[in-house]
Amino acid sequence: xxxxxxxxxxxxxxxxxxxxxxxxxxxxxxxxxxxxxxxxxxxxxxxxxxxxxxxxxxxxxxxxxxxxxxxxxxxxxxxxxxxxxxxxxxxxxxxxxxxxxxxxxxxxxxxxxxxxxxxxxxxxxxxxxxxxxxxxxxxxxxxxxxxxxxxxxxxxxxxxxxxxxxxxxxxxxxxxxxxxxxxxxxxxxxxxxxxxxxxxxxxxxxxxxxxxxxxxxxxxxxxxxxxxxxxxxxxxxxxxxxxxxxxxxxxxxxxxxxxxxxxxxxxxxxxxxxxxxxxxxxxxxxxxxxxxxxxxxxxxxxxxxxxxxxxxxxxxxxxxxxxxxxxxxxxxxxxxxxxxxxxxxxxxxxxxxxxxxxxxxxxxxxxxxxxxxxxxxxxxxxxxxxxxxxxxxxxxxxxxxxxxxxxxxxxxxxxxxxxxxxxxxxxxxxxxxxxxxxxxxxxxxxx
Amino acid sequence: xxxxxxxxxxxxxxxxxxxxxxxxxxxxxxxxxxxxxxxxxxxxxxxxxxxxxxxxxxxxxxxxxxxxxxxxxxxxxxxxxxxxxxxxxxxxxxxxxxxxxxxxxxxxxxxxxxxxxxxxxxxxxxxxxxxxxxxxxxxxxxxxxxxxxxxxxxxxxxxxxxxxxxxxxxxxxxxxxxxxxxxxxxxxxxxxxxxxxxxxxxxxxxxxxxxxxxxxxxxxxxxxxxxxxxxxxxxxxxxxxxxxxxxxxxxxxxxxxxxxxxxxxxxxxxxxxxxxxxxxxxxxxxxxxxxxxxxxxxxxxxxxxxxxxxxxxxxxxxxxxxxxxxxxxxxxxxxxxxxxxxxxxxxxxxxxxx
Numbered sequence: 109x110x111x112x113x114x115x116x117x118x119x120x121x122x123x124x125x126x127x128x129x130x131x132x133x134x135x136x137x138x139x140x141x142x143x144x145x146x147x148x149x150x151x152x153x154x155x156x157x158x159x160x161x162x163x164x165x166x167x168x169x170x171x172x173x174x175x176x177x178x179x180x181x182x183x184x185x186x187x188x189x190x191x192x193x194x195x196x197x198x199x200x201x202x203x204x205x206x207x208x209x210x211x212x213x214x215x216x217x218x219x220x221x222x223x224x225x226x227x228x229x230x231x232x233x234x235x236x237x238x239x240x241x242x243x244x245x246x247x248x249x250x251x252x253x254x255x256x257x258x259x260x261x262x263x264x265x266x267x268x269x270x271x272x273x274x275x276x277x278x279x280x281x282x283x284x285x286x287x288x289x290x291x292x293x294x295x296x297x298x299x300x301x302x303x304x305x306x307x308x309x310x311x312x313x314x315x316x317x318x319x320x321x322x323x324x325x326x327x328x329x330x331x332x333x334x335x336x337x338x339x340x341x342x343x344x345x346x347x348x349x350x351x352x353x354x355x356x357x358x359x360x361x362x363x364x365x366x367x368x369x370x371x372x373x374x375x376x377x378x379x380x381x382x383x384x385x386x387x388x389x390x391x392x393x394x395x396x397x398x399x400x401x402x403x404x405x406x407x408x409x410x411x412x413x414x415x416x417x418x419x420x421x422x423x424x425x426x427x428x429x430x431x432x433x434x435x436x437x438x439x440x441x442x443x444x445x446x447x448x449x450x451x452x453x454x455x456x457x458x459x460x461x462x463x464x465x466x467x468x469x470x471x472x473x474x475x476x477x478x479x480x481x482x483x484x485x486x487x488x489x490x491x492x493x494x495x496x497x498x499x500x501x502x503x504x505x506x507x508x509x510x511x512x513x514x515x516x517x518x519x520x521x522x523x524x525x526x527x528x529x530x531x532x533x534x535x536x537x538x539x540x541x542x543x544x545x546x547x548x549x550x551x552x553x554x555x
Numbered sequence: 556x557x558x559x560x561x562x563x564x565x566x567x568x569x570x571x572x573x574x575x576x577x578x579x580x581x582x583x584x585x586x587x588x589x590x591x592x593x594x595x596x597x598x599x600x601x602x603x604x605x606x607x608x609x610x611x612x613x614x615x616x617x618x619x620x621x622x623x624x625x626x627x628x629x630x631x632x633x634x635x636x637x638x639x640x641x642x643x644x645x646x647x648x649x650x651x652x653x654x655x656x657x658x659x660x661x662x663x664x665x666x667x668x669x670x671x672x673x674x675x676x677x678x679x680x681x682x683x684x685x686x687x688x689x690x691x692x693x694x695x696x697x698x699x700x701x702x703x704x705x706x707x708x709x710x711x712x713x714x715x716x717x718x719x720x721x722x723x724x725x726x727x728x729x730x731x732x733x734x735x736x737x738x739x740x741x742x743x744x745x746x747x748x749x750x751x752x753x754x755x756x757x758x759x760x761x762x763x764x765x766x767x768x769x770x771x772x773x774x775x776x777x778x779x780x781x782x783x784x785x786x787x788x789x790x791x792x793x794x795x796x797x798x799x800x801x802x803x804x805x806x807x808x809x810x811x812x813x814x815x816x817x818x819x820x821x822x823x824x825x826x827x828x829x830x831x832x833x834x835x836x837x838x839x840x841x842x843x844x845x846x847x848x849x850x851x852x853x854x855x856x857x858x859x860x861x862x863x864x865x866x867x868x869x870x871x872x873x874x875x876x877x878x879x880x881x882x883x884x885x886x887x888x889x890x891x892x893x894x895x896x897x898x899x900x901x902x903x904x905x906x907x908x909x
Contacts, residue, residue: 164855206800206801207701207702207796207798207800207801208794208796208798208800208801209800211794211795211796212597212794215590215593215721216590219588219589219590219593219721220590232701233700233701233702233798236701236704236796237702237704237794237795237796237798238795240704240706240795241795301694301699301700302691302694302699303691303694303695303698303699303700303701304699304700304701305701333691333700334700335800337688
């Protein structure tokens with residue numbers, strides 16, 4: 109229970125006093141090897157970071173596993189000594205994928221919980237509501253769990269960093285695949301929006317690749333609103349695409365809405381080729397939604413067979429991949445109730461990147477040293493299929509994806525090599541020639 | 556002095572609210588930390604809107620399930636104007652929102668004056684459900700689901716660079732709340748307030764007394780909507796993003812919850828109710844996360860506790876918290892009185908529940 113105001117004030121004073129004592133103690137021992145409370149949220153033994161996540165609400169199916177999975181990785185790191193002797197405390201709050209809640213919950217994390225940094229805050233419309241605030245407070249805003257291009261804006265948002273390939277990069281590669289494989293089919297779009305950066309950035313990327321290639325494109329995308337009411341309107345939107353004779357539906361949608369779209373199409377006896385953004389295509393998540401009866405009745409998981417998507421992490425079902433083995437074993441110990449799916453892999457991989465950054469920020473990290481560590485990182489040894497793009501002017505994370513297709517049993521099969529590009533309209537798409545990295549033996553990034 | 560206070564409501568209220576303002580100024584400046592100021596701002600915003608709803612529902616007897624939608628009109632008035640002209644002063648935005656929402660309230664009120672009971676509730680419910688869809692359809696003006704961002708008001712330079720923006724917004728919002736409650740407290744004790752109550756209690760009697768029932772109901776709607784507009788404008792500054800997701804049916808129901816649980820028809824009840832509605836989720840959220848439950852359960856525990864607390868509160872205090880406090884005070888007084896003047900005065904009759 110929350111203490112009355114007077115006591116919380118006293119506690120605050122005590123906390124400040126305590127911090128001062130610790131700081132003085134740290135300055136007293138000039139050896140430079142001891143831990144100090146070097147920043148808000150950092151003590152000699154802990155680092156507290158925060159996040160806002162859709163634990164309930166329309167984006168919760170699948171996405172609600174991401175933060176618990178990341179936390180499982182942090183527990184694993186904490187159990188093996190933490191980072192520079194500090195244990196990571198990860199506080200993630202439910203915002204229900206509602207930008208208004210994101211705004212209030214983020215204030216709680218910054219003003220009350222005094223987090224050192226924000227980590228993997230999820231969602232484009234949601235996180236856009238707080239990105240100015242976090243930057244005005246100089247809180248490192250690391251690895252937003254969204255592929256919006258907007259996180260890559262080092263001049264306006266110097267403390268914000270993306271992580272996954274942004275939707276335009278992803279859209280360009282998806283578009284190239286469509287040009288190469290469906291040149292004579294009519295292309296249509298199913299997008300979150302309108303006026304949502306998620307749908308808009310993806311559309312822009314796909315159109316960059318389709319432009320001037322002579323493909324037939326349905327000029328009016330079908331849009332959905334990510335709310336319960338919006339889910340009911342999806343059927344009509346899909347029927348509209350069917351009426352236009354669309355044969356390939358490019359979908360930038362969260363999982364629940366991908367499932368509703370594919371189920372609606374099947375219900376209309378309409379069988380277009382679905383090409384879905386990575387964020388909305390995780391087979392275990394989709395099959396759980398379909399078979400679990402979330403759409404009003406239990407539907408067969410096989411509905412999503414043949415869906416084309418992409419990945420920037422090792423393929424989930426590649427059981428011999430060392431990253432998959434590592435994350436699966438950590439999950440088994442620290443989060444046994446979670447399924448093994450793309451969300452869990454995502455959460456752990458992002459947590460791995462955070463630990464890389466925290467190690468690089470020095471023994472006594474500050475908010476500035478954390479941001480500088482990411483900007484000067486040039487790490488190549490992460491779980492991703494491509495290196496990170498991070499620099500002082502580029503706050504994008506991964507720069508490329510590999511096309512995949514979903515089999516009848518939900519397994520993913522890769523289609524072709526890893527392709528990298530940038531988010532400019534004319535930036536060339538280049539096949540990645542580097543080799544995949546392997547995790548360190550203890551599963552924790554080395555210094 | 557005492558007789559002066561007793562005779563002139565305006566003076567009595569003026570002194571009370573001035574004292575309240577001083578207390579709030581001291582609390583926000585010296586006692587509260589930034590996060591408390593941030594939450595107190597939310598309570599004040601809620602209280603302004605709930606007070607308007609109290610006038611409409613508690614005092615005039617018209618149910619509104621659409622007050623969240625009226626707040627939305629206020630918030631969007633401020634946000635759209637600020638998107639066009641970012642430098643417009645806050646006071647002007649507050650006034651613009653009061654006016655625009657007041658006009659909207661007049662329109663709803665004119666329709667509402669023809670409706671009674673569940674039909675009025677249904678009509679206002681439709682407003683609460685339909686209005687949040689508008690920004691998606693006119694995305695170029697209203698920013699779609701993503702919404703419009705609003706910069707929080709920056710504290711004036713003379714307060715110093717370390718002055719927290721949360722404290723500044725708390726000052727502004729609490730000042731707005733104190734003024735609103737001062738105006739409403741006088742209104743409900745005026746002839747207009749008595750007309751409001753008479754229309755609520757017996758429309759036929761009101762008509763026989765020469766009261767224009769429809770006009771009175773529309774006026775109550777305008778007053779109520781103006782409060783919602785002011786609250787909406789402040790809400791935009793508080794959240795810093797105005798999107799349809801902020802004005803769900805939940806908001807309208809929470810406002811109704813606040814006035815019912817606080818005490819229907821009582822302005823102090825609106826404040827108590829707002830405090831409960833804002834702080835209960837904060838407390839239950841903290842409680843749920845301390846239980847170490849599996850995430851599927853823990854995520855939903857705050858909602859469950861919230862529901863249970865509301866049910867219990869209504870069972871224990873059928874006249875709301877303010878009504879409960881009043882009957883306890885009344886009971887204590889009666890006990891004290893019967894000790895001193897045993898058998899002299901008959902016990903005061905219990906006020907009927909509304």
